[in-house]
Amino acid sequence: MNAKLLLSAVILGSLFVPLASAVADPLPGEVLKFSQRPMIATPLPNEAGQQQLYFGHDELSTLQRSPTGGSLFTGTFMADDFADKVESDIVHVRWWGSYIGDPSGTAHVPVNAFLVVFEEDVAADADHPFSHPGKPLSAQIVTPGALTPGTFVETGIRGPDPLLFESLYQYNAELATPFRQKADTVYWLKIVALVDTQSQTQWGWHNRDYTIPDPLASTAPAVSPGERNEAPAGFPFDVWHFQDDAVKGSMSLQLDGLGIVQTQFDDQNYVAPYDGPSIITQFSKDLAFELYRVPEPSSIALLVVGAFGLVAFHRRRRA
Numbered sequence: 001m002n003a004k005l006l007l008s009a010v011i012l013g014s015l016f017v018p019l020a021s022a023v024a025d026p027l028p029g030e031v032l033k034f035s036q037r038p039m040i041a042t043p044l045p046n047e048a049g050q051q052q053l054y055f056g057h058d059e060l061s062t063l064q065r066s067p068t069g070g071s072l073f074t075g076t077f078m079a080d081d082f083a084d085k086v087e088s089d090i091v092h093v094r095w096w097g098s099y100i101g102d103p104s105g106t107a108h109v110p111v112n113a114f115l116v117v118f119e120e121d122v123a124a125d126a127d128h129p130f131s132h133p134g135k136p137l138s139a140q141i142v143t144p145g146a147l148t149p150g151t152f153v154e155t156g157i158r159g160p161d162p163l164l165f166e167s168l169y170q171y172n173a174e175l176a177t178p179f180r181q182k183a184d185t186v187y188w189l190k191i192v193a194l195v196d197t198q199s200q201t202q203w204g205w206h207n208r209d210y211t212i213p214d215p216l217a218s219t220a221p222a223v224s225p226g227e228r229n230e231a232p233a234g235f236p237f238d239v240w241h242f243q244d245d246a247v248k249g250s251m252s253l254q255l256d257g258l259g260i261v262q263t264q265f266d267d268q269n270y271v272a273p274y275d276g277p278s279i280i281t282q283f284s285k286d287l288a289f290e291l292y293r294v295p296e297p298s299s300i301a302l303l304v305v306g307a308f309g310l311v312a313f314h315r316r317r318r319a
Contacts, residue, residue, distance in 0.1 A: 026147075026172060026292050027147060030294055033088065033292060033293045036289055037208065037212045037288060038168065038207070039275065040157070040158055044211070047278060055164075055168075058098040059205055059207075060203075060248075061077050062075050063251065063253055064196070067197055072253070076248060076251075077192045077248070078192075078204075078268075079133045079189060080246040081189075082187060082243075082291065083218040083220075083226070085218050086293065088296065089181070091293060092292035093173045095206075095290075096288040097168075097171065097205045098164075098206060113142070116140055117189070117190040118139075120135045131244040133190060133262070133265075138177065140177055147172060150174065153173075154171055163274055168206060185223075207270065207288060208287060210286065214240070217242050228241065241286055246285050247266060247267055249262050249266065250263050268284070270284075
């Protein structure tokens with residue numbers, strides 16, 4: 001009997017260990033559901049055909065409180081689209097970014113609030129050659145603190161790069177209000193730093209490492225073109241890209257009630273020599289972020305049933 005219990009424990013442990021190891025920074029039990037990894041130090045052939053490290057760069061995504069004070073913030077935002085295969089609550093968001101124009105990595109005033117918004121997708125049409133974010137579906141503010149609902153943690157993961165001299169930071173935020181996301185449906189994620197009137201802090205969102213594909217991205221026919229390698233035949237490296245361009249725009253935020261007005265959507269391409277050799281500038285860019293969920297109780301039950309099925313199979317083989 002003890003041997004059977006031990007076997008059950010080993011099998012159950014083998015099922016749950018990969019989940020825990022994949023989510024070291026999010027809270028225990030949270031599972032990755034969409035992933036666009038950051039460009040940290042990616043080796044690629046340069047124009048001379050020699051291997052060179054590329055470190056990516058950051059696009060401004062910061063709102064500043066109005067000079068008159070109060071609850072009005074205005075500035076520039078960045079947003080990117082996503083869709084994955086699992087309908088679930090998004091409970092945790094991870095992203096990467098830098099403090100723009102801070103060569104020492106220490107002169108900035110740290111961001112003390114981020115706005116995290118999930119929005120509808122407005123598809124491209126004859127008047128708009130690229131899609132962009134539409135109606136906000138969920139908007140909330142996260143503040144620094146130990147990782148609990150409504151807070152974020154900032155962690156330095158790379159010192160200043162050799163071109164822009166910007167240190168790279170990783171952010172993990174636990175959402176106070178999970179966002180219920182449908183499977184195989186395109187949404188937009190907007191992350192914007194909120195800074196005070198006198199602050200000189202300019203925070204930017206880092207770009208994706210396009211050499212790494214995202215197998216978690218939706219492959220449904222309704223999500224087109226979806227995740228694909230845009231590099232043509234004979235290209236010297238892969239260029240993975242999801243759906244449409246990341247966009248930059250202007251926006252205002254009324255803190256009371258989280259009222260959002262956004263205008264002037266501009267599609268964004270990669271920039272040489274920061275994101276790669278000169279040929280990379282022809283490609284639309286993605287931003288670096290990951291989304292996490294908690295498995296539904298039914299999914300956990302299936303894992304347990306499967307584990308005991310393996311135990312029963314082992315017993316029949318021994319018999």
